[in-house]
Amino acid sequence: MEIRNVAVIAHVDHGKTTLVDQMLKQSGTLKELVEERVLDSNELERERGITILSKNTAILYKNYKINIIDTPGHADFGGEVERVLKMVDGVLLLVDAQEGVMPQTKFVVKKALEAGLKPIVVLNKVDKPAAEPDRVIDEVFDLFVSFEATDEQLDFPVIYTSAKLGFARYDLEDKNGDLTPLFETIVKHTPPPSGSKEEPLQMQIFTLDYDNYVGRIGIARIFNGEAKRGDEVVLVEQKTGNVQKGRITKLFTFKGLERLEVDRAPAGDIVAVAGFEDVEIGDTIASPENPVPLPPLHIEEPTISVFI
Ligand code: GDP
Numbered sequence: 001m002e003i004r005n006v007a008v009i010a011h012v013d014h015g016k017t018t019l020v021d022q023m024l025k026q027s028g029t030l031k032e033l034v035e036e037r038v039l040d041s042n043e044l045e046r047e048r049g050i051t052i053l054s055k056n057t058a059i060l061y062k063n064y065k066i067n068i069i070d071t072p073g074h075a076d077f078g079g080e081v082e083r084v085l086k087m088v089d090g091v092l093l094l095v096d097a098q099e100g101v102m103p104q105t106k107f108v109v110k111k112a113l114e115a116g117l118k119p120i121v122v123l124n125k126v127d128k129p130a131a132e133p134d135r136v137i138d139e140v141f142d143l144f145v146s147f148e149a150t151d152e153q154l155d156f157p158v159i160y161t162s163a164k165l166g167f168a169r170y171d172l173e174d175k176n177g178d179l180t181p182l183f184e185t186i187v188k189h190t191p192p193p194s195g196s197k198e199e200p201l202q203m204q205i206f207t208l209d210y211d212n213y214v215g216r217i218g219i220a221r222i223f224n225g226e227a228k229r230g231d232e233v234v235l236v237e238q239k240t241g242n243v244q245k246g247r248i249t250k251l252f253t254f255k256g257l258e259r260l261e262v263d264r265a266p267a268g269d270i271v272a273v274a275g276f277e278d279v280e281i282g283d284t285i286a287s288p289e290n291p292v293p294l295p296p297l298h299i300e301e302p303t304i305s306v307f308i
Contacts, residue, residue, distance in 0.1 A: 003268045004190045005067045005221070007084050009112060010094035011102035015124040019094060019163035020057055020068060026166065026179045029060045029256045038258055055207060056219065056270060058254035061183045067254060067270040071108065079298040081108060083206045083281070085115040086297060087221045087270070090190030093119040093140070097131035097160070101139045109140075113147045120157050120189055122182065126172070127162040133172060157185050193268030194223075200290035201225035201233060203273070205283045206297060214250050214274040218283070221270050223294055225287065227251055228264045236293040238282030243291050249275035 010016045024030060033039045059066045071084045085091065091112045095105060112119055121140055123133050137158060144154055159182050161168045168182035169175075202225060205218035229251045235244050252259040252272040265271045273285065282297040 002064045002187075003067065003193055003266075004064055004090065004187055005069070005088045005193055005268070005270060006090045006092055006186060006190055007069050007071050007088045007112075008092045008094060009071050009081075009105075009108035009119075011096070011099075011104040014094050014096040014099070014102075014105075015161075015163040016070075016094055019122070019124060019161065020059075022163050022166045023059050023066075023068075023179060023182070024057065024256055027059045027061050027183070029058070032060060033256050033258060038255070038260065055209075056254045057257055058270075060255070061187065064187050065255075065269075066183075066186055069270065079300045081111050082115070082298045085111055085117060087204075087206050088117070089193055090186065091117045091119045092122050092186070093156075094122045094124050095136055095140060097123040097126045097133045097136050098128050100132075100136040101143050106143060109143055110147050113144065113149050113153055118153050118156065118189070120159065120185055122159050122161055122168075124161045124163050126160045126169075127165050133160060157189055159185055195267035196224065197226045197266050199224040199267070200287040201227060201231070201285065202287075202290075202292065202294055203227055203271070203285045204294040204297065205273075205279055205281055205285070208279070208281060209272060211274070216277055216279060217252075217272045217274050218276065218279045218285075219270070219272050220285065222265060222267050224267050226264055226266050227271060227273065227285075229262070232288060233285050234288050234291045235276050235279060236284040236286055236291055237280065238284070238293065238296050238299075239280060241293075244276075245288070247275050248273055248285070 008016050055070050057068045069084050071081050159168050167177050168179045170181050203220040203222040205220045207219040209217040211217055231248045235246055251262055253262050253265050284293040
């Protein structure tokens, strides 16, 4: 199975949740989860009616697994947008075809272009009678120019969607009724992850999670090598540079909104990993023979105003 890692960036209410929900429904992901009995019928109903976008969603399309990492839709606390953008190879920029470019669109576009990503522009809500897709594309283009986008970034693909009605189209005259053009554009336009299974393990934590049974969990991208359950590894702390020995006690990959326990995961994949009680964002888990940290992730300390 090939992997693609993308982030969806959008101004709040432009349809990110609805679109990812439709992608899940139209891909084979939920059907597979039921066949594997990971989901019972109640859970399937729940997955079908997602109301909040999970932090990580993996969608199966043909022989691809598309990992979708959520980014904050409003204010960015602590540099989360920058961190997520370092974990992906592509980005879907979702813009309401009526409302056009909004403040949050500007913020996330700037960050995505700075990260060197080549966005796929998804003009959503084209079903709305007042939609003006041509005007909005011009706005997006001007925005890219204002942030000094490269020629490659300016040559962005455009897909017209109605997340609500569940269609994606290559152009406005098209009458296609499903999301195939969107899936195809994602797998073709997003570069495959770099890194090889043969190299020593290097994975970086970009989000933290907690589980009652296994404790603190790091959500990480594997940049090199292969992660295996039971492996003796080291944790290289970003903040202190300290190197501590440990073991991967549990490893999970994503499928739909589910976290599935696995024995191993290859370079390029997004995983959840347990075994380090004091793991922090930015830390690298590496093989003991090559305890080299990945480039540090940007972490802003929250600004707290105290009024006396
Ligand atoms: P998010 O904040 O970006 O996750 O946006 P949501 O997915 O929650 O959508 C915000 C609102 O826009 C909801 O009321 C959706 O039903 C509506 N919406 C989303 N996609 C479309 C679309 O393609 N067409 C129309 N007409 N409404 C949509």
